[in-house]
Structures are given as structure tokens and as C-alpha cells.
Amino acid sequence: MGNVFKWLAISVGSVLALGALALVLWVAGRLTHAFDFYQTPSNANAPTFIIGDQFFISRWVKPERLDFIAYRSSLPEDGPTVFSHRLCGLPGDTVELRRSRLFVNGQDLDLGLQLVHHYALARADYARLPRPLFKDTTGIIPIGDSLYQVGLADADAARPALRAVRKVQPAGYRNPAILNVFPAGRNEDNFGPVVVPAGAYFVLGDNRQNARDSRYIGWVRQADVVGTVLGQH
Known part of the structure; x- marks a missing residue:
């Protein structure tokens, strides 16, 4: 019995020591900003991250293609802020979107990703679709008297009973907001090809439109x- 108590004491002591070490490392990481928490302010990365999701980042981990990164940027309406998007293009990569599908160096990178696109639904289908499936409520737009445009995860839009048609900008349409940044950009669904320069990344939101x-x-x-x-909670 004495050996049992001794083993329990050692085990509890080890757990407490590991817990204390983890706490010290966590506090040190927070104080040095090696680890930081952020909260998702928009559905730009739905369905992977939705409004209110919290995630933590580390500056100690070098990002790889298709990782999410947090970065400083600025928009005229928002000013300087921290954004988070999926890293899709590394220096030297050739990036292109064809009818809303992402190709990097000629390879389709959308395979295996869970993404949101805008779909056209008949009014009856829209009315009976469970509201939790609407991954982008800002994308809900009436189209005439019989259709709705809705932001849906591709997997949900593919349900056999749902008559959903993906909305894609025509290749000939030229979006001025994109052309101001990339003369070869055209629009959000037909973009490039462009080559990522040294010292830079190309990022996309999972809510592609x-x-x-x-x-x-x-x-x-x-x-x-x-x-x-690194993760979310």
C-alpha cells in the first residue's frame, strides 16, 4: 500500500510540475507575443471560421501553403488592422482563379478545401433551407421574383434535393476595385495568372466571393x- 501512495504522490507531483511549466510557458508566450488570441470579425473565412470564433497564432511557426496567417494591413474604411486569410501563394508561385477555382502552378488547390460560394436558389428551396446553413448572410440577395442568391458551403449546396447553381462572374467582366490593384486581375472569379514576388504572399478567404x-x-x-x-476554440 505504501508503494501505491508513493506512486500516486509522484504522479500528482509530475502533473503539477508539468502544469506549472505549461503555465509559465504560456504566460511568457503571451507577454512576448509569441502566442496571441484573436476573434473572427467577419465571415470572410467561412465555413472554416465564422463570426465570433476565437483562434490563436504563433510567430514561432513558419507558415506553409494553405495555412491561415494573421497579418497587418489597412483598408480606407477600416484603417490599420489585423486580417486573417488562407496562405495560397508563396514567392515564385503562379496564382490563377478560373471560374472561381484556385490554381497554383497549374494545380487545382481547391480540391479538399471546404469553401463558401454564392449560389442561386429557387424561392421555394430558399424558404425551406435550414438557416444554420447560411454561411454568409450578407450574400442573401433577391434575384427577381423567383430566385435568391445565398452564400453556402459547397458541400451543402451539393445536396441532391437542393437545386443550387453557383454564381460566377463572367470572364469578360472587369472589376474596377481589383483592376486598381492587379491589372491582370479582371474579377474575383477569374483572376490572373500573377506571379508572387519575393518577400510576399498571396492570400484568399475561404468565403471566396x-x-x-x-x-x-x-x-x-x-x-x-x-x-x-495554430487552432481555434
Whole structure:
């Protein structure tokens, strides 16, 4: 019995020591900004992150392609702030969107990603669709008397009973907001090809038709990256 109590005491002591060490490391990380918390302010990365989701980042982790990164940028209406989007293009990569699908160096990178796009729904389908499936309520727009445009996750839009048609900008349409940044940009669904310069990244939101990402703000300088997103809670 004595050995049992001794083993329990050692085990409890080890757990407490590890807990104390973890607490010290966590506090040190927070004080040095090696780890930071942020809260998602928009649905630009839905369905991966929705409004109110909290996530933490680390400046100690070098980002890889398709990681989410947090970075400093500025918009005229918002001023300087911290954005978070998916890292899609590394220096030297050729980035292109064809009918809203992302290709990097000729490879389709949308395969395996869970994304949101805008879809046209018949009024009857819109009325019976469960509201939690609306991943982008700002994208709900009536189209005439019989259709609605809705932001849906691609997996939800593919339900057999749902008659959803993805809305895609025609290749010939030229979006002035994008052309001001990228003369080869055209529009949000047909973009590029462009080559990512040295010292920069190309980022996209998972909510592809409602994200103020590199298509609108340009390259993200590596010097402006504040950390790699490690998880959410």
C-alpha cells in the first residue's frame, strides 16, 4: 500500500510540475507575443471560421501553403488592422482563379478545401433551407421574383434535393476595385495568372466571393505577418 501512495504522490507531483511549466510557458508566450488570441470579425473565412470564433497564432511557426496567417494591413474604411486569410501563394508561385477555382502552378488547390460560394436558389428551396446553413448572410440577395442568391458551403449546396447553381462572374467582366490593384486581375472569379514576388504572399478567404483578400489589397508582405494560425476554440 505504501508503494501505491508513493506512486500516486509522484504522479500528482509530475502533473503539477508539468502544469506549472505549461503555465509559465504560456504566460511568457503571451507577454512576448509569441502566442496571441484573436476573434473572427467577419465571415470572410467561412465555413472554416465564422463570426465570433476565437483562434490563436504563433510567430514561432513558419507558415506553409494553405495555412491561415494573421497579418497587418489597412483598408480606407477600416484603417490599420489585423486580417486573417488562407496562405495560397508563396514567392515564385503562379496564382490563377478560373471560374472561381484556385490554381497554383497549374494545380487545382481547391480540391479538399471546404469553401463558401454564392449560389442561386429557387424561392421555394430558399424558404425551406435550414438557416444554420447560411454561411454568409450578407450574400442573401433577391434575384427577381423567383430566385435568391445565398452564400453556402459547397458541400451543402451539393445536396441532391437542393437545386443550387453557383454564381460566377463572367470572364469578360472587369472589376474596377481589383483592376486598381492587379491589372491582370479582371474579377474575383477569374483572376490572373500573377506571379508572387519575393518577400510576399498571396492570400484568399475561404468565403471566396465575400473576402477582402489579396485580390483587393494586393500582396501581403512577409514582414507584415504577425503569426501562423495554430487552432481555434
